[in-house]
């Protein structure tokens with residue numbers, strides 16, 4: 209049977225995969241990916257939305273020369289479900305999703321945050337201090353052993369710094385300080401966004417608190433050395449809904465699209481915690497801030513953000529829709545936003561009126577899950593890698609694309625498989641140019657009923673190596689490359 213990529217993978221595997229092509233000798237770490245591994249469960253129940261599948265981790269440890277397997281380039285592969293409350297509930301037929309499936313999930317997500325936070329952490333794998341943690345849009349992370357992928361238990365927001373009931377799944381790391389910055393939403397009489405940061409040693413500290421009239425659904429934010437940018441879309445939630453009696457719609461369906469609000473871009477000083485500017489621009493929606501940086505001595509904040517047409521992108525990702533090939537609104541475009549802070553720099557006034565926003569389209573290429581080199585995080589970047597999608601979308605991404613913000617030229621790769629996932633750029637340790645390195649991506653070969661890992665050249669997107677998995681993995685979300693997770697330690 210041909211796979212749509214939205215199937216359930218039941219097996220957990222460990223295998224050494226032979227490699228076709230050549231792995232760079234310096235590529236000796238591990239790619240850990242996270243995504244929904246199963247959408248239906250043994251008792252016949254199922255979730256309704258791609259974002260609600262049960263979290264599965266995948267690890268690919270690169271072994272050039274085959275030091276850990278006795279000769280020949282190899283990739284050591286392993287996949288495993290997270291063992292969470294959600295996983296246990298699914299085994300007993302009681303899992304009701306948490307994002308777009310189930311009727312009580314908003315209430316349970318808000319009410320249960322102290323005792324039983326939502327833990328189907330299927331979005332990102334991150335390193336927090338010495339711990340490896342799977343993340344979702346809840347303040348509860350789920351720790352795992354990076355070698356075995358065994359679940360080690362909850363990782364909550366420890367310490368005195370404030371938190372909330374909802375979180376951006378994407379933390380942002382400042383490579384200069386090692387700080388890992390988070391954005392949580394606290395619902396209340398006055399709802400607030402709390403920015404906090406984990407230090408490299410794993411302590412949490414408060415950075416800033418930004419009040420909001422009505423909280424927005426936000427999947428990520430932007431970070432520069434001096435600022436945090438909170439892009440508050442007009443997809444808003446009235447917290448009083450939580451108190452209403454009777455049946456509740458699924459979590460995300462409780463948010464309402466209020467385009468008249470426009471999009472508030474709150475620029476927050478990381479040192480003082482002050483909102484130095486909060487210009488309002490046209491109504492926007494999207495999930496991923498790619499990267500951000502400062503220009504003009506810090507008086508201009510620039511960030512790349514992948515916009516989608518509007519919040520119906522979320523509706524387009526219901527499984528019934530994607531399996532039918534009706535993914536109309538999911539193709540994004542990467543836009544570069546520049547906030548001129550005007551006279552706001554150096555003041556701590558709330559709501560400086562002088563700030564202005566400009567917007568420039570990097571490319572007309574349809575995209576999903578855009579990324580930039582981690583070596584460029586918080587600094588100016590030139591290249592964006594993404595899944596390439598046609599619009600309107602009738603099938604999943606058929607290619608990987610590389611956008612060049614300087615020339616506007618796009619490169620693509622689309623060979624050797626049918627559908628491609630998020631590209632992760634790994635910089636070469638001794639590289640001179642931003643794109644010296646490789647791009648890692650997982651693709652699905654429908655006829656072969658197998659997924660395949662591709663190692664592409666970061667400059668040209670030419671294939672350098674591939675390895676075929678023992679099964680077809682469902683389409684997943686995000687991966688991180690961890691150079692410290694090496695084969696000798698892993699096997």
Ligand SMILES: [Fe+2]
Nearest residue numbers: 331427495686
């Ligand atoms: Fe994401």
